[in-house]
Every structure is written in C-alpha cells, then in structure tokens.
Amino acid sequence: MKQLSIILGVLLLGMNANAQNTEVQGDTTRLLDEVKIIGIAKRKIETEMKMAVSVDEFLASSDNISFIKRGAYAWEPLLNNMSTERSTLTIDGMHIFGACTDKMDPVTSYVESNNLSTIDIKSGQEGSLHGATVAGSIDLKRKSTPFDMEKKFNGAYQTGFEFNNNQFFNLGNVSYSSDKFVADGSISFRKAGNYSDGNNDKVNHSQYNKFNTSLGLAYKTGPLSSVRVDAIYDKAKDVGFPALPMDLWLSRAIITSAAYKQLFEDGLLRVWDTKLYFNAIEHYMDDTTRPENLVHMDMPGWSTTYGLVSKMNLKKDSYSSEIQLNAYENLSIAEMRMYPQDRSERTMFAYSWPWITTRFVSLAVNNSWDVSEKSRLNIGGTLGWNYNHSKYAEFNWIFHPGTPQEKNRFLPGLHASYQLNIDKSYFSVGTGYGRRAPSVSEGYGYYIYNSFDRYDYIGNPDLKNEISYEANASAGFKNEKMGIEIKANYFHIQNYIIGKVLSLGSPMNYQSVGVKGYTSLDHAKLFNMSLNANYDILQHLHWKGGLTYARATDDKDGNLPFIRPLSYQTSLHLMHKRFSVQTSLNGDFTQDNFSPEYGEDPTPAYAIWNLSADYTFNLKNFKTVLQVGAENLTNKQYSTYADWGNIPRMGRNIFTSLKINF
Numbered sequence: 001m002k003q004l005s006i007i008l009g010v011l012l013l014g015m016n017a018n019a020q021n022t023e024v025q026g027d028t029t030r031l032l033d034e035v036k037i038i039g040i041a042k043r044k045i046e047t048e049m050k051m052a053v054s055v056d057e058f059l060a061s062s063d064n065i066s067f068i069k070r071g072a073y074a075w076e077p078l079l080n081n082m083s084t085e086r087s088t089l090t091i092d093g094m095h096i097f098g099a100c101t102d103k104m105d106p107v108t109s110y111v112e113s114n115n116l117s118t119i120d121i122k123s124g125q126e127g128s129l130h131g132a133t134v135a136g137s138i139d140l141k142r143k144s145t146p147f148d149m150e151k152k153f154n155g156a157y158q159t160g161f162e163f164n165n166n167q168f169f170n171l172g173n174v175s176y177s178s179d180k181f182v183a184d185g186s187i188s189f190r191k192a193g194n195y196s197d198g199n200n201d202k203v204n205h206s207q208y209n210k211f212n213t214s215l216g217l218a219y220k221t222g223p224l225s226s227v228r229v230d231a232i233y234d235k236a237k238d239v240g241f242p243a244l245p246m247d248l249w250l251s252r253a254i255i256t257s258a259a260y261k262q263l264f265e266d267g268l269l270r271v272w273d274t275k276l277y278f279n280a281i282e283h284y285m286d287d288t289t290r291p292e293n294l295v296h297m298d299m300p301g302w303s304t305t306y307g308l309v310s311k312m313n314l315k316k317d318s319y320s321s322e323i324q325l326n327a328y329e330n331l332s333i334a335e336m337r338m339y340p341q342d343r344s345e346r347t348m349f350a351y352s353w354p355w356i357t358t359r360f361v362s363l364a365v366n367n368s369w370d371v372s373e374k375s376r377l378n379i380g381g382t383l384g385w386n387y388n389h390s391k392y393a394e395f396n397w398i399f400h401p402g403t404p405q406e407k408n409r410f411l412p413g414l415h416a417s418y419q420l421n422i423d424k425s426y427f428s429v430g431t432g433y434g435r436r437a438p439s440v441s442e443g444y445g446y447y448i449y450n451s452f453d454r455y456d457y458i459g460n461p462d463l464k465n466e467i468s469y470e471a472n473a474s475a476g477f478k479n480e481k482m483g484i485e486i487k488a489n490y491f492h493i494q495n496y497i498i499g500k501v502l503s504l505g506s507p508m509n510y511q512s513v514g515v516k517g518y519t520s521l522d523h524a525k526l527f528n529m530s531l532n533a534n535y536d537i538l539q540h541l542h543w544k545g546g547l548t549y550a551r552a553t554d555d556k557d558g559n560l561p562f563i564r565p566l567s568y569q570t571s572l573h574l575m576h577k578r579f580s581v582q583t584s585l586n587g588d589f590t591q592d593n594f595s596p597e598y599g600e601d602p603t604p605a606y607a608i609w610n611l612s613a614d615y616t617f618n619l620k621n622f623k624t625v626l627q628v629g630a631e632n633l634t635n636k637q638y639s640t641y642a643d644w645g646n647i648p649r650m651g652r653n654i655f656t657s658l659k660i661n662f
C-alpha cells in the first residue's frame with residue numbers, strides 16, 4: 001500500500017497540473033496568487049470577542065460545531081451534533097488520527113491559531129471530498145503566503161495573559177515572499193494553571209502546556225509550477241483532564257508533507273496539486289497524579305499515518321469541478337499496563353488498540369454548473385475502500401471469537417444541491433447519501449474505559465457500515481444594512497454505532513460499573529437548525545444574533561447523548577475612531593432531552609455575558625492592537641450539556657492581549 005502510494009505519487013508528479021481563473025495570462029505569479037487568495041479571503045482566526053483565540057475557541061464560533069469538554073484543553077469538536085468518528089478531520093486535506101483511546105487529542109489539538117489561515121467546515125456529504133463521512137468535514141487550512149514579484153517580509157507577534165488560569169501565551173509568525181521563493185514560519189508557547197469555576201473553587205488537574213512550531217517553504221520550479229514542503233511540530237506536556245481519571249504526561253506530533261503544484265494556462269484542467277505526507281503522534285497518559293487511584297495504569301498510544309492527496313480543479317465556461325484522490329495508511333497502537341502502587345509489580349498487560357492498520361483510498365468529485373446567472377447545481381460523489389487489519393486479533397477474539405483478522409469495506413457517497421439567488425435573497429436545497437466505516441475504537445477497541453457512563457467499551461470488528469441519508473435546506477436575505485439566514489439539515493442514519501451493555505465480561509477498571517460493546521442501532525435520526533441575523537444599527541454600531549436547535553433520537557425514540565439544547569448568542573459591536581468595544585451574551589436553555597441510558601442527566605439553563613475593548617495604534621510603524629476583556633463577567637457557576645462528568649466551566653476570566661503586525 002505504502003509502495004502503491006509512492007508509485008501513484010511519482011506518477012502524478014510526473015504529469016502536469018493546474019489553475020482556477022478563466023482569465024489566463026502569461027503572468028504566472030498572478031495565477032498562483034489567484035489560486036491562493038481563495039484561502040486568504042476567508043475568515044481570520046479570531047472571534048468577535050477575542051483576537052487571540054485558541055483553535056478551539058475559534059471553532060466554537062461556528063454554529064454547526066459544539067464540543068465535548070473534558071477540561072480546559074483539546075476539546076472534541078462535534079459537527080452537526082455528531083462525534084468525531086462521524087466527520088473527517090484533516091489538515092490541508094491530510095488525514096491524521098489521534099493516539100489517545102480517551103479522545104484527549106483531537107486533530108485540532110495539534111495546530112495553533114498562528115499557523116492556520118482558516119478552517120473549512122462542510123456539512124454532511126458536501127464534505128466527502130476528503131474521505132467517507134456522515135457528519136461532514138473540518139479541514140484546517142495552514143497559512144501559505146503566495147509568491148510575489150516584490151520581495152516582502154511580514155509577520156506578527158502576539159502575547160497575552162488570562163487571569164483566571166494564569167494563562168500566558170506568546171505567538172509569533174513570519175513570512176517571506178519573493179518571485180521564486182516563499183517561507184512561512186511560526187512558533188508558539190502557552191502555559192496555563194488550574195482554572196477557577198464560578199464559585200471561585202479551583203478545578204484541579206486543568207492545567208496545560210503547549211508548544212507548537214511550523215515551517216513551510218515553497219519554490220517556483222517553473223512559470224506555472226511550484227513545490228512546497230511543510231512541517232508542524234507540536235508538544236503538549238503536563239495537561240490535566242479534570243473530567244477523566246487520568247492526565248496527559250506528554251504528547252508529541254510531527255506532521256510533514258511535500259507537494260507539487262502545476263497550473264495550466266488553457267484547457268479544462270487548471271490546477272493539479274499533489275501531496276505526499278507523513279505524520280506520527282505519541283501520547284503518554286499518567287494517572288499517578290491522582291492519589292485516589294489505588295491501581296495505576298499506564299496507557300500509551302501511537303498513531304502513524306502515510307498518505308497521498310491529489311487534487312485537480314477543472315473549469316470550462318459555466319462548469320467547474322474538483323476531483324480528489326485520497327490514500328492513506330494508519331497504524332494505531334494503544335497499550336494498557338496495570339500495576340499496584342509499586343511500578344515494578346506489573347499485574348496486567350493488554351492492547352486497547354491491538355496494532356490496527358487502516359488503509360483507505362477514495363476518489364471524490366464535486367461538480368458545479370452555473371445553470372443560469374442566478375442558479376447553480378452541484379452534484380458530487382465519492383467511492384472509498386477501507387481496509388482494517390488487527391495484528392493481535394486474540395484481543396478481539398475474546399468477545400468476538402473467530403472474527404476475521406482483516407476486513408474490507410466499500411464506502412460510496414453521493415450528494416446534490418441546488419442554489420438559487422433572487423435579488424437579495426438566496427435559497428438552497430440539497431440531499432446526500434453516504435457511508436462510513438467504524439473507527440479503530442468502535443471496531444477493535446479493547447476495554448476502553450469511558451468515565452462518562454463508567455463502562456469499559458469493547459469494539460466489534462463485524463459492525464456494519466453506518467449509512468446516512470441526508471436532506472438540507474437554507475434560505476437567506478442580505479442587503480447593505482442587514483442579513484438573515486436560516487439553515488436546517490436532517491440525517492437518517494442506519495446502523496448507527498453506539499455502546500450497549502454486554503451481559504458477558506466483567507469490568508477491568510475498579511472504577512467501572514460494567515462492560516459495553518459497540519453495536520448498531522437499527523437507525524437514528526438527527527435534526528439541526530440554525531437562525532442567524534445581523535443588523536447595522538448605526539454606521540459604527542453592529543448587532544448580531546443567532547439561535548441553534550437540534551433534536552436526535554434512536555430507533556426507540558429515546559434521546560441520543562451530547563445533543564445541544566436550544567442555544568443562543570447575541571452581540572453588539574461599537575467602533576469609535578481607534579477604539580472598539582464589543583459585548584456578547586450567550587447561553588443554552590435547559591437540556592430536557594437528555595439521555596440517562598448514556599450517562600446523561602438534565603443540565604440547567606445558563607447565560608454568560610462577555611465584554612471586551614480594543615485600541616489600535618502605531619508602535620513606530622507597526623500596526624498594534626491592545627485588547628482587554630472579560631469572559632463570564634458575572635462569574636456564573638455553570639456546566640454545559642457536553643461537559644464530561646458535569647465539570648464546572650471557567651468562572652470570570654479577565655484577558656489581555658497585544659498584537660503587533662509588521
């Protein structure tokens with residue numbers, strides 16, 4: 001497989017590739033720029049309230065993302081109220097898989113806000129370009145400066161302090177561009193102590209330390225072609241997870257890629273971009289920091305992925321298309337070593353991920369036709385192949401005797417949508433069909449302790465593929481002064497994978513109450529809706545508001561867990577000369593549709609008030625912004641429906657930051 005990827009990569013590199021704009025001229029710098037600018041025009045990594053946000057805080061500002069929080073660090077992003085197994089999480093299209101059986105390390109925890117340009121979120125099957133999915137895709141786009149005829153050097157330095165948890169951070173990034181050569185670099189440090197909740201009580205084990213650095217170099221190999229190499233190194237140390245029975249001692253990731261891009265001046269094919277990548281993660285948990293644990297368990301994990309992603313952009317008249325080939329191989333290993341207080345007396349060893357290899361190849365196409373000036377039709381599809389191999393299948397045979405060591409799955413997907421613009425209004429309707437394979441834990445996990453419902457989870461290699469049928473619609477209106485938009489989607493998912501109590505087997509962990517096996521429900525239904533509006537009250541006074549609603553049930557009309565109750569957000573933004581002030585109120589209504597079967601209890605309503613102000617000035621010739629603000633101004637004690645084990649959230653947090661652009 002690895003060899004196949006390499007051969008394919010070499011083949012693709014040997015051929016020609018490239019661009020996106022119909023106006024083709026000899027000036028290739030411009031061409032390359034135009035391709036890049038699509039990324040730059042998107043939202044910057046900051047929120048209305050805060051300019052120095054973490055990747056998680058930025059993602060939280062998107063209305064189809066919610067989070068399971070196990071502490072202050074590495075929140076698990078849920079897309080359309082579905083867990084990470086149901087979405088594809090990629091960095092520039094590269095697949096990466098966390099090395100933690102307890103989901104301490106979603107892919108989003110391995111990047112930093114100063115090496116990203118934007119985050120591309122696609123809902124449902126529209127996200128199938130990067131691989132088989134049910135919920136959609138989250139693609140973290142790295143910064144990549146375009147080639148420029150003029151030599152340019154820029155960068156930014158950001159520092160700040162947050163008072164609640166004594167978080168101190170320093171983020172720096174630089175970029176250099178010329179006609180032939182481009183370099184992007186970033187470095188960041190964050191260190192935080194335990195945070196305090198709304199009762200001013202310390203939440204123990206909520207500290208973290210993160211170091212991240214990245215480097216990207218691009219060289220123009222010809223008037224219409226370029227090569228680019230990228231690397232990210234991330235290290236998290238001494239990270240507490242207050243909601244879990246153990247913490248993270250050390251996690252390290254290295255994420256590398258080499259890409260070749262070719263643009264074409266004429267013809268149907270405009271851009272061909274091919275990338276080979278490699279990433280490796282090591283993850284070491286530690287429970288010796290928890291004196292309440294009588295028996296200690298070391299649970300290290302490793303995840304290594306090699307892959308290829310090759311993408312073509314086609315365009316002719318009113319037709320444009322993206323074609324993407326994905327191929328990767330991942331090896332996931334997790335160990336469990338148990339011993340009493342004395343480490344030398346090891347009493348048990350097991351693989352919680354018994355060396356699981358996953359190979360995946362998919363070819364995906366998104367086509368769009370501008371049917372008329374006002375309407376567009378999108379049709380796309382994907383065909384994927386997923387292969388799993390379990391090296392130490394004896395762990396899987398304990399609960400599933402005789403199950404084959406290997407498994408092949410075919411994962412087709414289809415989607416279509418129609419968009420219509422009439423004057424200042426716009427509408428869309430869409431539908432989709434797709435499948436996904438079980439994740440490594442769902443398929444092959446062995447005694448993975450879930451501290452939320454306090455069960456040990458066992459994977460099932462014979463699980464059926466999840467099959468999703470989806471419908472979505474949106475409508476909006478926009479003029480110079482205001483905008484309003486409503487969006488809704490509905491998923492009917494067959495063979496919905498979830499844990500159910502097993503009558504056999506006894507718990508391994510003394511904290512656990514029993515054993516659950518991953519099994520398929522006949523079906524589950526999910527509905528998501530959002531309503532957003534904005535209005536410019538005065539030229540320099542802007543209002544924004546939003547509501548989200550979701551409902552999800554299983555085949556017996558019972559509630560599914562981790563579904564966000566009715567939630568809202570409203571904010572005001574006032575600008576005056578060099579000052580700007582913003583305030584926001586956000587909250588959830590009472591969670592009535594909770595699921596006791598999956599360990600949930602009702603969560604009361606809460607509302608959080610935030611306020612921040614910033615001042616822009618010139619420090620010598622550098623544009624500088626100083627910001628001061630407070631989150632949870634009233635120091636409200638609360639936890640949300642998705643706080644693991646109902647751990648309280650942060651109380652009042654005063655934050656300051658300074659950003660210098662040069």
Ligand SMILES: [Cu+2]
Pocket residue numbers: 100101102103104105248283284285
């Ligand atoms: Cu972990």
